[in-house]
Amino acid sequence: MKKLVISIVLLNLLAACASQKPKEAAAPAPAPAPVAKAAPAAPAQTAVDPLNDPHSILAGRSTYYPFDVSVVQAADKPLVEAHAKYLSQHPDRKVRLEGNCDERGSAEYNLGLGQRRADGVMKMLEAGGAKASQLSAISYGKEKPRALGHNEAAWAQNRRTDIDYMQ
Amino acid sequence: MLRILSGTLGLLMLAHSAVSNAALSIEIIGAGEHQIPIALVPMGGDEKLGAQINDVVTSDLTRSGLFRIVDSAGKSPHETADVNFNDWQLRGADALGIGNVSVQNGRIEARFRLLDVVKHDQLLGEAVSASDSQMRAVGHRIADLIYEKLTGDKGVFSTRIAYVNRQPKSYSLIVADSDGYNDQVVLKQREPIMSPAWSPDGKSMAYVSFETGHAAVFVQSLLSNRRRAVADFPGSNSAPAWSPDGKQLAIVMTHDGSSQIYLINPDGTGLRRISFSGAIDTEPNFSPDGQSILFTSDQGGSPQIYQMPASGGAPQRLTFASGNSFSPRYSPDGKSFVFANLTGGQFYIAVQDLQNGQMQTLTEGGWERKPSFAPNGKIILFASEARGRGILATVSSDGRVQQHMFTQSGDAREPVWGPQP
Known part of the structure; x- marks a missing residue:
């Protein structure tokens, strides 16, 4: 079950990034960048109730x-x-x-x-x-x-x- | 408004509006094995009223499938002394109905005679009286008298039925005469209404309403329209059935885990659980002597009919035929029960003898459900479907005569025959 939820969160994060950097986000080299991006994105994540996410x-x-x-x-x-x-x-x-x-x-x-x-x-x-x-x-x-x-x-x-x- | 109208004119207008506003239109299929040929001469005196009453009597007897109406045109005796029995014998009638009717002080006064054409004898001489708004009731009463005299069974033309009419955005609980006339709305609302059940005295109705957001059992007086929630526990509360003495209701509730049968007083006190299968036990129905309860249960793996003592106790499975069985109801004599059987994707109405277990299918199959006996045990009312709509239907207990009753609009469902008035 934990695994399931984690993968959902990851999917949501990926979806959030997808519009800007579809492929690069997955690349290992600029790893710090996505993390740095993810931090300010976090409040937005809690603001968007996964219940309202049509992809969830x-x-x-x-x-x-x-x-x-x-x-x-x-x-x-x-x-x-x-x-x-x-x-x-x-x-x-x-x-x-x-x-x-x-x-x-x-x-x-x-x-x-x-x-x-x-x-x-x-x-x-x-x-x-x-x-x-x-x-x-x-x-x-x-x-x-x-x-x-x-x-x-x-x-x-x-x-x-x-x-x-x-x- | 009808009470303001008086005299012949008022009655005429009432009759016409009743015709155009008939809640149900009726089609008859099949005929009884031995139809009794009977001639009915419209009563004399107030001839217009006599003709209206004659229409009601004729339609009642025809619908039963047990009578053949012999043409009475050209002859109009109203007293026995005016009857030429040979004429009627030549026309093939075994029985002849004659009489007179008048309106006095706001009341219809009818004197009716039933004559034996073969023996030149009077079978019946009765006075029937009712308020002048009750023309149809006079006709039903006369039809009951004829039916009882000539078949030996009590007539049910004066009884009432209840059903639910479903429109796209509303549900109405309807009470009507057994021929669909005089329909009255007991309750109308947006949420579903199910499982109406007449109290044995015909004065109250128990039913299931979803108005509180889930299925709850209500009891409503048909006289005052006052209503109360009898069972409104979390989950579903449903399937009310009256004990024959009217002092208890069997109901089904899920708040202990699954659909189980309980007894409760009509005022909501005295709740007591009587089934303990842990399966779905539902649709209880008391035997006429109040000692036993029939019900539907899937405790054996599929929905079948079971019987148990009304005080609770070990259930006994009664149906073993193919398919699933639902909605059992005892016959008025307590010797058999009627139920709906689902086999091969079709619903059939069937009866089973409680003594020898023999099952007889009465209908050809379709969407036929929710059967209930007329108080005389000779006719079974059930829900069916025709032309894409929910309709009411009846079948004689020998399966020979069927009727289809169409509502003006919407779907008719959940019918139940009321008690003798």
């Missing part, structure tokens, strides 16, 4: 599931872990996990399934360092579909948990 993994706010499954899938674990780390570093931030389902199943069963999906993400965030007081989980079941249509393309969009940062 934190830009991803949804986990997706197979039919009738509520366990966070391997592909989505890095995303959830990154949010856990962010939340542990920003104890003032709160998120609401919103579970959703495709339309197959009764409204009430899907409400339960969506809650289980949201609770699953919540537990993983807590295990990753977020505080329980930062987290809440609700379910919309199949009541608020993102995509309409009786087909797998729509269903796949709707089987998800949204990580919603509260303002």
